Amino acid sequence: MRRIDAIGIAFGVFAAGGIMYLLLQLAGLDSLEAGIWSQAVLVGGLFGWLLTYLFRAGTKKMTYNQQVKDYKNAVLQKRLEQMTPDELAQLQAEIEKEQQSEATDR
Template identity: 40%
Template sequence: MTRGTSLVTGLIVFLLGGLGYLGFRSIGFEHFSAGIASQAILVLVVLIWIASYLLRAMTGQMTFMEQRRRYRASYAGFTGDILQKRFEMMGPLEQEDLLKEVRQAFPD
């Protein structure tokens, strides 16, 4: 969630509290009771929101984590293609020399 989205979400929650209060007042609740009822509903909404956040965090399905997975997959494919093309552009002797260096650097 971006900073702007979180600010808009906070504003929406704030407005929902006011609308809830007005709604409870319009159906006959007194001032005090309407305030308590709207606060109770907002607390319930926030608790559900926090629970969903914790669930996404524990299962690894956060927005940043998903973006990072997609980026890494596309980056690996992109760089793999580039390296393959560069390797194919080398002459046979250069390819052999490179393979020898790689085998020395990363023995089995």
């Protein structure tokens, strides 16, 4: 996310709070109650966003983690494409040998 995006989101949340305050006043609440309810909704929204952020961070579904995973997969794919048929056969034999040794260890 770029800095201008973060500034725009912050301004949008600030504006939404002000609009909500005005709408609550127009709905008949006095200024104190309208302020309390608009703050309560904004804090509730912030808390909800925080919970989703913590969930994404805990399950490693963040953008950075996905980019690292995609990069590692691309590097491995490029290395496989550059291997000769003999090297591929040798790698396949090593993988099969490891799988057999793991099966006998169980």
